[in-house]
Amino acid sequence: MLLAPYACTTDQSRGRRIPEPDAPTRTPYQRDRDRIVHSTAFRRLVYKTQVFLNHEGDLFRTRLTHSLEVAQLGRSIARSLRLDEDLVEAIALAHDLGHTPFGHAGQDALNDCMQAFGGFEHNLQSLRVVDQLEERYPHYDGLNLTFETREGILKHCSETHARELEVQEPGGVGRRFLDHARPSLEAQLCNLADEIAYNAHDVDDGLRSGLITWEQLQAVPLFSRFLNIAVAEFPELARPQNQRRWIYDVIRRMLSAQVYDVIETSSAAIVVATPQCVDDVRRTAPLIRFSDSMRHDSSVLKRFLFQNLYRHPQVIQTTGQAKQVIADLFKAYMGVPSELPAAFTARTFNGLTVDTTKLARVVADYIAGMTDRFASREHERLTGQRLLA
């Protein structure tokens, strides 16, 4: 299928930071996707919390299965809009590589620890993983991905960090946050596919855990609207033994409605804006979006999940312990840097003395890269206390 002129066609690519010859059979974005799939950080996603901690159940989403669902949704929308599917997949699979163990609680705790040393942002960390932290190639650090994949990975960035990135890489991926410009449509799409994916799977996981109920969800239009439609078509879904099938049927309809809404609304916006190339897209207001009514419904669902699932007392309780694990680990490594693996301690020296800011960043990199269970075990080893295991 021919890509649209506003898609990231490979002839418009800004390339890799270290130039490399093209692969004989794969496009640069396929190659980025493949490098991500083979990375160490990617394999660790399977043992990292999305919402429910890893040991709470085997059927809940992890960062890995979440990323696969984002890739699936993203690819199917990309094909309809004639965008580059491989680029969408690469961004989707990499978008959460920088997440700490224990989900958002871990990220907040690490950000608190890093306040005096430049803070911690998971988007920026995902970029650090693919730019610097992966050690797989003989002649450079990181995965040397294309500009477009890196642009998509850096979904948000504070102005302070954008200025720092601009110093390291003038006109690079930090630039758009200073110019208030947009990323490619493939990147915009991944952002929305992320939201569609977690809204839907958190309903599923929330129900499965018993933390949210079927009755509560009746108040959420994006869910309740499809309950009756599903039963009208398949009356046997209303039998108690079929409740799980009923939930899946409703979630499937929710997903389809959002996907078709994005395709329709974005196609219409693209027709009006008529971007002729990727740089036109970067200069235009966001074009990948929901209709106003779907934006509203999606926000209602998001708010519902925030109040009833992410803020559920049982979730909050584990959140507190997760924060303690991260804070204790940070303190332990800062106090005794020799507890870090040798490859990490080597990066903390400035001449003969340890540079505290460098040390803090190295400690943050090490903690952010941990899986949930490794962090718990390491915490027990260093403090003698057993939390979250």
Ligand code: MG
């Ligand atoms: Mg995500």
